[in-house]
Amino acid sequence: MIKIKYIIVMALIAAVVLSTACIAPKQEKTEVKVIYAGSLIIPFEEMEEAFESAHPDVDVLLEGHGSIQAIRHITEIHEEYDVLAVADDSLVPDMMYPEYADWYVRFATNQMVIAYTNKSAYADEINESNWYNILARPEVTFGFSNPMFDACGYRTLMVVPLAELYYENATIFDELIGRNFDPAIPMIKENGVYTVVAPEVFEPHGDKIAVRGGSVQLLALLEYGGIDYAFEYKSVAQQHDLRYVELPSEIDLRSPDYSETYNKAKVTLGFQRFTSVGVERIGRPIFYGITVPKNAPNPELGQEFVNFVLSEEGQSVLLRANQPRIPPEADNVNALPEDLRTVVTQEIKERPGEE
């Protein structure tokens, strides 16, 4: 009988031990969810690795999207992220203030270039002053991303009209873009402003131009020789070891000194893809913005990640990834979390779009 009791007691102990093992929470890492613009893929993958090495108990989860779509995941689809980084900083106040954010930090910039490979037609001839002539040659093909889905796409439709202004050549837009669509894409010149009106379905006719949803497809096309040239961000061209033509500052959207010039290029998109954002895009210098959404599940870690991006180590990551950096500036500096105020001391003087 003692033996039976012993077995029962041992079985009970085993059951308690087993159930405790099943119920007891595992030592799981804390997740930091980061949603960011697709053009930051390479630097942010490295940022993830470096941040996790410095925080072994943290798992950074990255999710890349177009900038507007990234914000919509928070504001309209109501998903929760700890950090948001976008390729057009003006979107943060426009789409997130005041409910989902009340500050952001400008931390990086970029510039439009024309990327190509050694296999591209006239690769050894193209330069800053003849690129639009080369691209217009009948046998040359080029591509850009769809302005409906990618900021780099509507920025291309700004670069080309600005080229008309800069080179004083009124045929550049029509030769490169307008006439390659059916019906031709119009560009309206009114009061010194060049407005490109994109059609609902942005599909060129013929093989001269390739329009793709985003950089991913465009780079693949360029790398295997499907096109000769592509309008891209300089950082993306460098990250993929592509050759590129730098464009004059007056048209490449890199310099705040030419804000007024950039403002002369406007794009009206074919349809309002998002209820929360209108169809007009106005030329502005390219600035990346980063923030911690108000509904972040781990705001402290989110702030720590932003702090890391702005730190010396984070800046080295950006530098290694060829992502042009700028001294960080905050919008609404008074709302910045305490620990970021020591890193970001400058305030954005003029919010994009403000007169």
Added chain:
Amino acid sequence: MKEDSKVLGLLLVIAVVCVGVIAAVAYMHPFVAPEERIDWNLTLISSEGDEKVLTFDEIKAIPSHEGYGGFFTTGGIVNGPFKCKGVPLKDLCELVGGIDASNTVWVSASDGYLMAFGYDQVNGNFRTFDPTTFKEVPHEDLTLILTYEQDGAPLSDYDGRPLRIVIVSGRDDYITEGHNWVKWVDEIEVRTPASTNTS
């Protein structure tokens, strides 16, 4: 001592009988979750502005099309392939007078997202990509459908429950661009360039 072992034996017998009864009942009357009723309306709008509203059940009653499809996001994240079942968009347009080459079809979702499809796209003209290299690859006939079933089950909310636009074909080894895969679809409008209808 003997009494103790008798009681213990009895308890054991009772436990075994209980487990047996429960197993038998479970076998004879397996638990089947009742099919959840989905309360969702889809508004179809003709190029003339006439409206027709279909319930979820009415959409499911329309002859369906099945195929495989997957997509990738702007950031290069690949989703799928999935086996999807639904109604061709073209067939839905037929319910409000059909479309011709001059039309576009605007598909709207409850979250405020909108995609415009051209005539060729409604007829399945899309590019397909290798899911690893994102290189363009040839494809079989593609069909743009409004799906309500993915991999044999109703769509999850994350996947656009209850109705999502997807691009499918008979093969599962290529993917399409994700911006076409509209989730939470609640309105489909046939438009002509001169149309002034607003959604």
